[in-house]
Amino acid sequence: MNNLCPICKTSYPSDVKFCVNDGARLIATDSSAEQTEPQLHNPFERQPQIGQSYYKASIGNRFVAALLDGLIFLALMIPAAVIFVFAFIAAYGNKEEEAAAFCIVGILLFLIPLAFQMFKDGFGTGQSPGKKAMKLMVIDLETNMPCTKQKSFLRNIIMLLMGIVPIVGGFIEPIMVLATNDGRRLGDRAASTMVIDKSDYFN
Known part of the structure:
Protein backbone atom coordinates (compact mmCIF):
# COMPACT_ATOMS: atom_id res chain seq x y z
CA MET A 1 0.00 0.00 0.00
CA ASN A 2 1.22 3.49 -0.90
CA ASN A 3 -0.22 6.91 -0.21
CA LEU A 4 -1.06 9.17 -3.16
CA CYS A 5 -1.49 12.95 -3.32
CA PRO A 6 -4.91 13.70 -4.88
CA ILE A 7 -3.60 16.97 -6.35
CA CYS A 8 -0.14 16.37 -7.83
CA LYS A 9 -0.44 12.52 -7.93
CA THR A 10 2.91 12.06 -6.17
CA SER A 11 3.25 8.67 -4.48
CA TYR A 12 4.58 8.35 -0.91
CA PRO A 13 5.28 5.52 1.55
CA SER A 14 2.33 4.51 3.70
CA ASP A 15 3.67 6.27 6.82
CA VAL A 16 3.58 9.72 5.15
CA LYS A 17 0.25 11.51 5.66
CA PHE A 18 0.62 14.83 3.78
CA CYS A 19 2.13 15.90 0.47
CA VAL A 20 5.32 17.98 0.81
CA ASN A 21 4.55 19.76 -2.48
CA ASP A 22 1.06 21.16 -1.82
CA GLY A 23 0.11 20.02 1.68
CA ALA A 24 -2.85 17.88 0.64
CA ARG A 25 -3.89 14.90 2.78
CA LEU A 26 -2.64 11.72 1.13
CA ILE A 27 -4.98 8.90 0.15
CA ALA A 28 -4.14 5.22 0.51
CA THR A 29 -3.88 3.32 -2.79
CA ASP A 30 -3.21 -0.26 -3.77
CA SER A 31 0.19 -0.28 -5.48
CA SER A 32 -0.60 -3.61 -7.15
CA ALA A 33 -3.52 -2.14 -9.11
CA GLU A 34 -3.57 0.45 -11.84
CA GLN A 35 -5.54 3.42 -10.57
CA THR A 36 -6.28 6.62 -12.39
CA GLU A 37 -8.47 8.06 -9.62
CA PRO A 38 -7.53 7.97 -5.91
CA GLN A 39 -9.97 6.12 -3.65
CA LEU A 40 -10.96 7.37 -0.21
CA HIS A 41 -10.95 5.17 2.90
CA ASN A 42 -14.50 6.24 3.63
CA PRO A 43 -17.00 7.28 0.95
CA PHE A 44 -18.48 9.81 3.38
CA GLU A 45 -15.13 11.44 4.21
CA ARG A 46 -14.85 15.12 3.31
CA GLN A 47 -12.85 15.70 0.14
CA PRO A 48 -10.34 18.54 -0.21
CA GLN A 49 -10.98 21.17 -2.83
CA ILE A 50 -8.49 21.22 -5.70
CA GLY A 51 -5.72 23.72 -5.04
CA GLN A 52 -6.29 23.80 -1.28
CA SER A 53 -4.27 22.22 1.47
CA TYR A 54 -6.95 21.93 4.14
CA TYR A 55 -10.52 20.81 4.60
CA LYS A 56 -13.34 23.22 5.36
CA ALA A 57 -13.90 23.38 9.11
CA SER A 58 -17.19 22.31 10.64
CA ILE A 59 -19.83 25.04 10.32
CA GLY A 60 -21.43 23.98 13.61
CA ALA A 80 -16.96 50.09 30.13
CA TYR A 92 -27.50 64.61 34.00
CA GLY A 93 -26.51 66.15 37.33
CA ASN A 94 -24.55 68.90 35.56
CA LYS A 95 -21.23 67.54 36.87
CA GLU A 96 -19.39 68.13 33.62
CA GLU A 97 -15.84 67.48 34.82
CA GLU A 98 -16.87 64.24 36.52
CA ALA A 99 -18.80 63.15 33.44
CA ALA A 100 -15.80 63.88 31.21
CA ALA A 101 -13.54 61.83 33.49
CA PHE A 102 -15.95 58.90 33.43
CA CYS A 103 -16.12 59.11 29.62
CA ILE A 104 -12.34 58.97 29.28
CA VAL A 105 -12.15 55.95 31.58
CA GLY A 106 -15.03 54.29 29.73
CA ILE A 107 -13.32 54.77 26.37
CA LEU A 108 -10.09 53.28 27.71
CA LEU A 109 -11.97 50.29 29.11
CA PHE A 110 -13.79 49.86 25.79
CA LEU A 111 -10.40 49.35 24.10
CA ILE A 112 -10.00 46.06 25.98
CA PRO A 113 -12.93 44.17 24.36
CA LEU A 114 -12.15 45.88 21.05
CA ALA A 115 -8.57 44.60 21.17
CA PHE A 116 -9.83 41.13 22.05
CA GLN A 117 -12.20 41.17 19.07
CA MET A 118 -9.47 42.27 16.64
CA PHE A 119 -6.55 40.12 17.83
CA LYS A 120 -8.33 37.05 19.28
CA LYS A 135 -10.62 22.53 18.54
CA LEU A 136 -10.43 24.91 15.60
CA MET A 137 -7.60 27.19 14.53
CA VAL A 138 -6.86 29.91 11.98
CA ILE A 139 -4.00 29.08 9.62
CA ASP A 140 -1.94 31.49 7.54
CA THR A 148 -0.49 36.02 13.70
CA LYS A 149 -1.96 39.01 15.51
CA GLN A 150 -1.44 41.11 12.36
CA LYS A 151 -3.39 38.65 10.21
CA SER A 152 -6.03 38.35 12.94
CA PHE A 153 -6.52 42.12 12.92
CA ILE A 164 -21.23 48.96 9.12
CA VAL A 165 -22.91 48.51 5.73
CA PRO A 166 -26.66 49.07 6.27
CA ILE A 167 -29.03 46.08 6.26
CA VAL A 168 -26.97 43.56 4.25
CA GLY A 169 -23.51 44.21 5.70
CA GLY A 170 -23.83 41.93 8.68
CA PHE A 171 -24.89 38.98 6.50
CA ILE A 172 -22.08 39.08 3.94
CA GLU A 173 -19.39 37.34 5.98
CA PRO A 174 -21.65 34.54 7.36
CA ILE A 175 -22.96 33.89 3.84
CA MET A 176 -19.38 33.57 2.59
CA VAL A 177 -18.66 30.96 5.27
CA LEU A 178 -21.75 28.94 4.33
CA ALA A 179 -21.65 29.30 0.55
CA THR A 180 -17.95 28.92 -0.31
CA ASN A 181 -16.24 25.56 -0.69
CA ASP A 182 -13.39 26.51 1.63
CA GLY A 183 -15.46 28.43 4.20
CA ARG A 184 -13.28 31.51 3.83
CA ARG A 185 -15.01 34.83 4.34
CA LEU A 186 -13.83 38.14 2.86
CA GLY A 187 -11.58 38.75 5.86
CA ASP A 188 -9.88 35.40 5.31
CA ARG A 189 -9.30 36.17 1.65
CA ALA A 190 -7.82 39.56 2.47
CA ALA A 191 -5.51 38.05 5.10
CA SER A 192 -4.81 34.76 3.25
CA THR A 193 -6.11 32.79 6.22
CA MET A 194 -8.47 29.86 6.72
CA VAL A 195 -10.31 28.33 9.67
CA ILE A 196 -9.55 24.60 9.96
CA ASP A 197 -9.98 21.76 12.42
CA LYS A 198 -6.88 21.69 14.61
CA SER A 199 -6.51 17.96 14.01
CA ASP A 200 -5.94 18.69 10.30
CA TYR A 201 -3.03 21.04 10.94
CA PHE A 202 0.45 19.89 9.96
CA ASN A 203 3.76 21.72 10.18
Whole structure:
Protein backbone atom coordinates (compact mmCIF):
# COMPACT_ATOMS: atom_id res chain seq x y z
CA MET A 1 0.00 0.00 0.00
CA ASN A 2 1.22 3.49 -0.90
CA ASN A 3 -0.22 6.91 -0.21
CA LEU A 4 -1.06 9.17 -3.16
CA CYS A 5 -1.49 12.95 -3.32
CA PRO A 6 -4.91 13.70 -4.88
CA ILE A 7 -3.60 16.97 -6.35
CA CYS A 8 -0.14 16.37 -7.83
CA LYS A 9 -0.44 12.52 -7.93
CA THR A 10 2.91 12.06 -6.17
CA SER A 11 3.25 8.67 -4.48
CA TYR A 12 4.58 8.35 -0.91
CA PRO A 13 5.28 5.52 1.55
CA SER A 14 2.33 4.51 3.70
CA ASP A 15 3.67 6.27 6.82
CA VAL A 16 3.58 9.72 5.15
CA LYS A 17 0.25 11.51 5.66
CA PHE A 18 0.62 14.83 3.78
CA CYS A 19 2.13 15.90 0.47
CA VAL A 20 5.32 17.98 0.81
CA ASN A 21 4.55 19.76 -2.48
CA ASP A 22 1.06 21.16 -1.82
CA GLY A 23 0.11 20.02 1.68
CA ALA A 24 -2.85 17.88 0.64
CA ARG A 25 -3.89 14.90 2.78
CA LEU A 26 -2.64 11.72 1.13
CA ILE A 27 -4.98 8.90 0.15
CA ALA A 28 -4.14 5.22 0.51
CA THR A 29 -3.88 3.32 -2.79
CA ASP A 30 -3.21 -0.26 -3.77
CA SER A 31 0.19 -0.28 -5.48
CA SER A 32 -0.60 -3.61 -7.15
CA ALA A 33 -3.52 -2.14 -9.11
CA GLU A 34 -3.57 0.45 -11.84
CA GLN A 35 -5.54 3.42 -10.57
CA THR A 36 -6.28 6.62 -12.39
CA GLU A 37 -8.47 8.06 -9.62
CA PRO A 38 -7.53 7.97 -5.91
CA GLN A 39 -9.97 6.12 -3.65
CA LEU A 40 -10.96 7.37 -0.21
CA HIS A 41 -10.95 5.17 2.90
CA ASN A 42 -14.50 6.24 3.63
CA PRO A 43 -17.00 7.28 0.95
CA PHE A 44 -18.48 9.81 3.38
CA GLU A 45 -15.13 11.44 4.21
CA ARG A 46 -14.85 15.12 3.31
CA GLN A 47 -12.85 15.70 0.14
CA PRO A 48 -10.34 18.54 -0.21
CA GLN A 49 -10.98 21.17 -2.83
CA ILE A 50 -8.49 21.22 -5.70
CA GLY A 51 -5.72 23.72 -5.04
CA GLN A 52 -6.29 23.80 -1.28
CA SER A 53 -4.27 22.22 1.47
CA TYR A 54 -6.95 21.93 4.14
CA TYR A 55 -10.52 20.81 4.60
CA LYS A 56 -13.34 23.22 5.36
CA ALA A 57 -13.90 23.38 9.11
CA SER A 58 -17.19 22.31 10.64
CA ILE A 59 -19.83 25.04 10.32
CA GLY A 60 -21.43 23.98 13.61
CA ASN A 61 -18.13 24.20 15.48
CA ARG A 62 -17.42 27.60 13.97
CA PHE A 63 -20.83 28.86 15.09
CA VAL A 64 -20.31 27.67 18.67
CA ALA A 65 -16.78 29.13 18.71
CA ALA A 66 -18.10 32.50 17.52
CA LEU A 67 -20.84 32.37 20.18
CA LEU A 68 -18.29 31.70 22.95
CA ASP A 69 -16.03 34.49 21.74
CA GLY A 70 -19.05 36.80 21.57
CA LEU A 71 -19.91 36.04 25.20
CA ILE A 72 -16.34 36.85 26.23
CA PHE A 73 -16.55 40.11 24.28
CA LEU A 74 -19.78 41.05 26.07
CA ALA A 75 -18.26 40.19 29.47
CA LEU A 76 -15.28 42.45 28.71
CA MET A 77 -17.72 45.21 27.73
CA ILE A 78 -19.43 45.27 31.15
CA PRO A 79 -16.88 47.53 32.96
CA ALA A 80 -16.96 50.09 30.13
CA ALA A 81 -20.78 50.02 30.06
CA VAL A 82 -20.96 50.62 33.82
CA ILE A 83 -18.57 53.57 33.59
CA PHE A 84 -20.60 55.10 30.76
CA VAL A 85 -23.71 54.84 32.94
CA PHE A 86 -21.90 56.77 35.65
CA ALA A 87 -20.87 59.33 33.03
CA PHE A 88 -24.50 59.75 31.98
CA ILE A 89 -25.62 60.20 35.60
CA ALA A 90 -22.90 62.78 36.20
CA ALA A 91 -23.82 64.65 33.03
CA TYR A 92 -27.50 64.61 34.00
CA GLY A 93 -26.51 66.15 37.33
CA ASN A 94 -24.55 68.90 35.56
CA LYS A 95 -21.23 67.54 36.87
CA GLU A 96 -19.39 68.13 33.62
CA GLU A 97 -15.84 67.48 34.82
CA GLU A 98 -16.87 64.24 36.52
CA ALA A 99 -18.80 63.15 33.44
CA ALA A 100 -15.80 63.88 31.21
CA ALA A 101 -13.54 61.83 33.49
CA PHE A 102 -15.95 58.90 33.43
CA CYS A 103 -16.12 59.11 29.62
CA ILE A 104 -12.34 58.97 29.28
CA VAL A 105 -12.15 55.95 31.58
CA GLY A 106 -15.03 54.29 29.73
CA ILE A 107 -13.32 54.77 26.37
CA LEU A 108 -10.09 53.28 27.71
CA LEU A 109 -11.97 50.29 29.11
CA PHE A 110 -13.79 49.86 25.79
CA LEU A 111 -10.40 49.35 24.10
CA ILE A 112 -10.00 46.06 25.98
CA PRO A 113 -12.93 44.17 24.36
CA LEU A 114 -12.15 45.88 21.05
CA ALA A 115 -8.57 44.60 21.17
CA PHE A 116 -9.83 41.13 22.05
CA GLN A 117 -12.20 41.17 19.07
CA MET A 118 -9.47 42.27 16.64
CA PHE A 119 -6.55 40.12 17.83
CA LYS A 120 -8.33 37.05 19.28
CA ASP A 121 -7.33 34.70 16.43
CA GLY A 122 -3.64 35.55 16.88
CA PHE A 123 -3.42 34.17 20.40
CA GLY A 124 -1.04 31.25 20.88
CA THR A 125 -1.55 28.72 18.10
CA GLY A 126 -3.97 30.77 16.02
CA GLN A 127 -6.86 30.08 18.37
CA SER A 128 -9.29 32.42 20.04
CA PRO A 129 -10.73 31.05 23.30
CA GLY A 130 -13.85 29.92 21.44
CA LYS A 131 -11.89 28.21 18.67
CA LYS A 132 -9.64 26.55 21.22
CA ALA A 133 -12.68 25.15 23.01
CA MET A 134 -14.04 23.79 19.72
CA LYS A 135 -10.62 22.53 18.54
CA LEU A 136 -10.43 24.91 15.60
CA MET A 137 -7.60 27.19 14.53
CA VAL A 138 -6.86 29.91 11.98
CA ILE A 139 -4.00 29.08 9.62
CA ASP A 140 -1.94 31.49 7.54
CA LEU A 141 -2.06 29.91 4.08
CA GLU A 142 1.00 31.85 2.91
CA THR A 143 3.31 30.44 5.59
CA ASN A 144 1.43 27.35 6.82
CA MET A 145 1.82 28.79 10.31
CA PRO A 146 -0.84 29.70 12.90
CA CYS A 147 -2.49 33.07 12.37
CA THR A 148 -0.49 36.02 13.70
CA LYS A 149 -1.96 39.01 15.51
CA GLN A 150 -1.44 41.11 12.36
CA LYS A 151 -3.39 38.65 10.21
CA SER A 152 -6.03 38.35 12.94
CA PHE A 153 -6.52 42.12 12.92
CA LEU A 154 -6.89 42.18 9.14
CA ARG A 155 -9.41 39.31 8.94
CA ASN A 156 -11.52 40.75 11.78
CA ILE A 157 -11.43 44.42 10.76
CA ILE A 158 -13.00 43.37 7.44
CA MET A 159 -15.92 41.81 9.33
CA LEU A 160 -16.27 44.97 11.42
CA LEU A 161 -16.33 47.16 8.30
CA MET A 162 -18.85 44.86 6.61
CA GLY A 163 -21.10 45.21 9.65
CA ILE A 164 -21.23 48.96 9.12
CA VAL A 165 -22.91 48.51 5.73
CA PRO A 166 -26.66 49.07 6.27
CA ILE A 167 -29.03 46.08 6.26
CA VAL A 168 -26.97 43.56 4.25
CA GLY A 169 -23.51 44.21 5.70
CA GLY A 170 -23.83 41.93 8.68
CA PHE A 171 -24.89 38.98 6.50
CA ILE A 172 -22.08 39.08 3.94
CA GLU A 173 -19.39 37.34 5.98
CA PRO A 174 -21.65 34.54 7.36
CA ILE A 175 -22.96 33.89 3.84
CA MET A 176 -19.38 33.57 2.59
CA VAL A 177 -18.66 30.96 5.27
CA LEU A 178 -21.75 28.94 4.33
CA ALA A 179 -21.65 29.30 0.55
CA THR A 180 -17.95 28.92 -0.31
CA ASN A 181 -16.24 25.56 -0.69
CA ASP A 182 -13.39 26.51 1.63
CA GLY A 183 -15.46 28.43 4.20
CA ARG A 184 -13.28 31.51 3.83
CA ARG A 185 -15.01 34.83 4.34
CA LEU A 186 -13.83 38.14 2.86
CA GLY A 187 -11.58 38.75 5.86
CA ASP A 188 -9.88 35.40 5.31
CA ARG A 189 -9.30 36.17 1.65
CA ALA A 190 -7.82 39.56 2.47
CA ALA A 191 -5.51 38.05 5.10
CA SER A 192 -4.81 34.76 3.25
CA THR A 193 -6.11 32.79 6.22
CA MET A 194 -8.47 29.86 6.72
CA VAL A 195 -10.31 28.33 9.67
CA ILE A 196 -9.55 24.60 9.96
CA ASP A 197 -9.98 21.76 12.42
CA LYS A 198 -6.88 21.69 14.61
CA SER A 199 -6.51 17.96 14.01
CA ASP A 200 -5.94 18.69 10.30
CA TYR A 201 -3.03 21.04 10.94
CA PHE A 202 0.45 19.89 9.96
CA ASN A 203 3.76 21.72 10.18
